Amino acid sequence: xxxxxxxxxxxxxxxxxxxxxxxxxxxxxxxxxxxxxxxxxxxxxxxxxxxxxxxxxxxxxxxxxxxxxxxxxxxxxxxxxxxxxxxxxxxxxxxxxxxxxxxxxxxxxxxxxxxxxxxxxxxxxxxxxxxxxxxxxxxxxxxxxxxxxxxxxxxxxxxxxxxxxxxxxxxxxxxxxxxxxxxxxxxxxxxxxxxxxxxxxxxxxxxxxxxxxxxxxxxxxxxxxxxxxxxxxxxxxxxxxxxxxxxxxxxx
Numbered sequence: 001x002x003x004x005x006x007x008x009x010x011x012x013x014x015x016x017x018x019x020x021x022x023x024x025x026x027x028x029x030x031x032x033x034x035x036x037x038x039x040x041x042x043x044x045x046x047x048x049x050x051x052x053x054x055x056x057x058x059x060x061x062x063x064x065x066x067x068x069x070x071x072x073x074x075x076x077x078x079x080x081x082x083x084x085x086x087x088x089x090x091x092x093x094x095x096x097x098x099x100x101x102x103x104x105x106x107x108x109x110x111x112x113x114x115x116x117x118x119x120x121x122x123x124x125x126x127x128x129x130x131x132x133x134x135x136x137x138x139x140x141x142x143x144x145x146x147x148x149x150x151x152x153x154x155x156x157x158x159x160x161x162x163x164x165x166x167x168x169x170x171x172x173x174x175x176x177x178x179x180x181x182x183x184x185x186x187x188x189x190x191x192x193x194x195x196x197x198x199x200x201x202x203x204x205x206x207x208x209x210x211x212x213x214x215x216x217x218x219x220x221x222x223x224x225x226x227x228x229x230x231x232x233x234x235x236x237x238x239x240x241x242x243x244x245x246x247x248x249x250x251x252x
Contacts, residue, residue: 089116096128104132105140112143122152133165138172141165142179149182159186160193177213180204184219188229202229209240217244 089110095103105128110118112125126147132140147153148162155161163186166179173179184204190196202223208216221240224233245251 085116089118092116096131099135101132101135101137101140104128104135105137105143108132108140108143112147122147126153133168138169138176141169142176145169145179145182149185155192157193159189159191162186163194175211177208177211177216180208180211181213181216181219184208184216188219198223198229200229209243212247214244214247214249217247218249 089107092103092106092110096107108125108128110116111121111128114120126144129140129144129147133144142165145162145165148155148158148165151158163183166183169176169179181204184201186192186194186201187197187204188201202220205216205219205223209220217240221237221244223229224237224240226232241251
């Protein structure tokens, strides 16, 4: 009887230790069940999301057609579909009239290069290019200067204005070889508000040629050959003529 009482006491002493363990086990099981429920809900939601996305993609997807007309935004490099050429131009013109400088530039291109159903009109091209240029559009500055230098618009100070635009371009793009070339051309030709300065013109041609402008390579070679703006140097002339041909230029 004595030993039985002792065992009962020992069993009773174990019970207080078992209760906390059972409670902890119960909590862990409960947490595990909750986690499993949450995981099941998440998987279900993701499955529904995939189905919705797939349905949306199928409904609104389209194949790219290179024959369609797209407008490439020069600033953000986006392609925006506008439909046929006339509609495309109408969109540009509306945006241009609202002050969009990229649209102004594109309207100018349409008039200058006979694009989007527009007849060639250099005065209209100059109008839109110069407006965009005044608002800081660098490519429009180049086109404005090009129209002036090529004599496609009437302007008694065409070369002076062209040089001014090119100098503005070089503030934004110091290595714009075409702008440098145009400055050289204006000072080599003279007139239209610019005094001839062959030495300065040659410096500009050389700078543009070293930056890879092909036409400037020819001008540099010609100057070395004919001692215009620089001392005659047949060897260097030959070298630049050779470089000109290597870059795709044609000598006659």
